[in-house]
Amino acid sequence: MKLKQLEGLLGDLQQFSNPKVELEQYPTGPHIASRMLFTAENSYGDITDKVVADFGCGCGTLSAAAALLDAACVIGFDIDPQSLETATLNAEELEVEIDFVQCDVTKLELKGQVVGTVVMNPPFGTRKKGADMEFLSAAMKVASQAVYSLHKTSTREHIKRAALRDFNAKSAEVICELRYDLPKLYKFHKRKEVDIAVDLWRFEPRQN
Amino acid sequence: MRLIVHNMLTCNIKGVINKFPLRIEAEKVIKKEVDFNPDFLRHMLAKIEWKALVDGARSMGYTELPDHAPALESDEPFLRKFHHALLELNLEEGSLVCQESGRKFPVEKRVPNMLLHEDEV
Numbered sequence: 001m002k003l004k005q006l007e008g009l010l011g012d013l014q015q016f017s018n019p020k021v022e023l024e025q026y027p028t029g030p031h032i033a034s035r036m037l038f039t040a041e042n043s044y045g046d047i048t049d050k051v052v053a054d055f056g057c058g059c060g061t062l063s064a065a066a067a068l069l070d071a072a073c074v075i076g077f078d079i080d081p082q083s084l085e086t087a088t089l090n091a092e093e094l095e096v097e098i099d100f101v102q103c104d105v106t107k108l109e110l111k112g113q114v115v116g117t118v119v120m121n122p123p124f125g126t127r128k129k130g131a132d133m134e135f136l137s138a139a140m141k142v143a144s145q146a147v148y149s150l151h152k153t154s155t156r157e158h159i160k161r162a163a164l165r166d167f168n169a170k171s172a173e174v175i176c177e178l179r180y181d182l183p184k185l186y187k188f189h190k191r192k193e194v195d196i197a198v199d200l201w202r203f204e205p206r207q208n
Numbered sequence: 209m210r211l212i213v214h215n216m217l218t219c220n221i222k223g224v225i226n227k228f229p230l231r232i233e234a235e236k237v238i239k240k241e242v243d244f245n246p247d248f249l250r251h252m253l254a255k256i257e258w259k260a261l262v263d264g265a266r267s268m269g270y271t272e273l274p275d276h277a278p279a280l281e282s283d284e285p286f287l288r289k290f291h292h293a294l295l296e297l298n299l300e301e302g303s304l305v306c307q308e309s310g311r312k313f314p315v316e317k318r319v320p321n322m323l324l325h326e327d328e329v
Binding site for chain 1 (some may be wrong): 209210212215216217218220227240242245247249252253256257268285295317318319320321322323324329
């Protein structure tokens with residue numbers, strides 16, 4: 001599948017109808033989602049024929065991208081039942097198979113080495129301090145092969161240090177810097193649109 | 209919920225030691241065909257908890273899996289059964305039960321709800 005085609009399909013997905021600010025629910029736009037998963041597969045072979053988990057899947061954009069790139073199995077994890085309903089509808093629309101689990105990803109304990117790759121657009125920690133680090137920690141415990149994650153560029157040094165020192169990372173690389181367009185989603189947003197510099201990270205866990 | 213997912217879910221209630229596997233109480237099971245990928249299945253064989261898969265499949269009405277995975281894993285009839293159990297059976301409605309605490313995690317519209325109550329964390 002070509003990048004443009006992937007981006008087009010992801011652009012048709014339904015997004016949050018009533019986003020919950022305390023969960024930092026923001027849609028992962030098709031531009032970022034398509035590039036993130038396309039790179040994961042074409043540069044690193046981490047998606048096709050692999051078991052891929054999407055942590056904090058929301059409406060399932062990253063999960064859908066993984067499925068469209070022929071992951072062998074895609075599992076979306078999220079705490080919010082409404083988002084999971086939308087994600088289920090999105091999977092049906094695209095005619096792809098995605099399993100969903102309702103849970104608190106930061107308290108999840110998964111057994112075994114079945115999950116190869118974790119992809120995620122985690123909360124940045126603007127509502128619940130440290131949420132970004134909790135998601136990263138959880139992902140590093142679950143992935144046997146690689147973790148792809150988006151974090152604010154302003155946290156780059158902090159993330160690198162934590163990943164290598166505390167979260168069992170063999171490597172922690174910023175693959176590219178992206179601009180995350182956040183539309184005015186919540187009443188307290190003053191500007192019509194805001195543009196945040198984010199890093200796309202790839203982490204490799206040490207073999208457990 | 210498919211059995212590939214069940215094979216990784218545990219009960220994370222504080223103090224529970226015997227967290228895995230969760231026993232399945234099936235109310236509604238659906239079967240959905242999925243493309244057969246033998247290389248992927250061979251790769252999964254080493255990673256799957258076999259007994260949990262066999263017991264899970266039985267709870268969902270599928271009894272064709274052998275008690276142990278055969279030594280000759282390239283045997284296609286076996287891989288077809290493994291494929292069916294792992295990826296084509298889907299629990300639409302039911303519960304996942306913690307063997308130690310008895311706590312039931314509901315499965316509704318194929319989605320297991322693993323959220324803990326405040327006193328369980």
